[in-house]
Amino acid sequence: MAIINGYCKExxxxxxxxxxxxxxxxxxxxxxxxxxxxxxxKTERDIWETTGNITIEFKSRGKLSGIATTKSEIWIxxxxxxxxxxxxxxxxxxxxxxxxxxxxxxxxxxxGGDDNTSDLILLNKKEIGSVYGL
Numbered sequence: 001m002a003i004i005n006g007y008c009k010e011x012x013x014x015x016x017x018x019x020x021x022x023x024x025x026x027x028x029x030x031x032x033x034x035x036x037x038x039x040x041x042k043t044e045r046d047i048w049e050t051t052g053n054i055t056i057e058f059k060s061r062g063k064l065s066g067i068a069t070t071k072s073e074i075w076i077x078x079x080x081x082x083x084x085x086x087x088x089x090x091x092x093x094x095x096x097x098x099x100x101x102x103x104x105x106x107x108x109x110x111x112g113g114d115d116n117t118s119d120l121i122l123l124n125k126k127e128i129g130s131v132y133g134l
Contacts, residue, residue: 028090032074040072040093044079052124054079054089055112056100059119067097067121089128099131 031037044054054077057066067075075096078088100107100121108122 032076032090037074038072039074039076040070041076042078043085044077046081048079048125049081051122052126053122054125054128055110055120055122056096057113057118057120058100060113061117065118067093067100091131096131103130 028037032039042056048054056077058068059065070093072093075091075093076088077091078085080086110120110122112118112120
């Protein structure tokens with residue numbers, strides 16, 4: 001059964017336009033994988049699945065750490081369940097830091113990590129698009 005009968009201009013694909021968008025993603029991936037961009041890589045373990053939150057460390061044992069001190073250009077945040085990566089998020093560090101600064105007073109902050117010695121920001125996966133104004 002055809003989803004659309006006949007030509008539908010609204011569904012027409014502009015290959016050249018779509019190709020340009022695709023190349024943007026390819027270029028970023030190539031820069032990451034070829035080592036042209038520095039990356040901070042974090043892996044979120046199981047609990048994100050039930051809480052809906054990812055954690056971003058900004059202090060550990062009383063000293064700034066994580067997002068507060070990274071010199072990386074890209075922040076890759078993997079989501080794992082039972083030791084298997086299920087997906088994740090890729091942020092430009094400068095935009096993630098800007099979002100955190102602009103929303104500092106309303107972001108939820110908790111203690112966690114080994115012996116609860118880390119200060120963490122909780123970002124709900126539903127609000128992650130807000131980092132980019134989505």
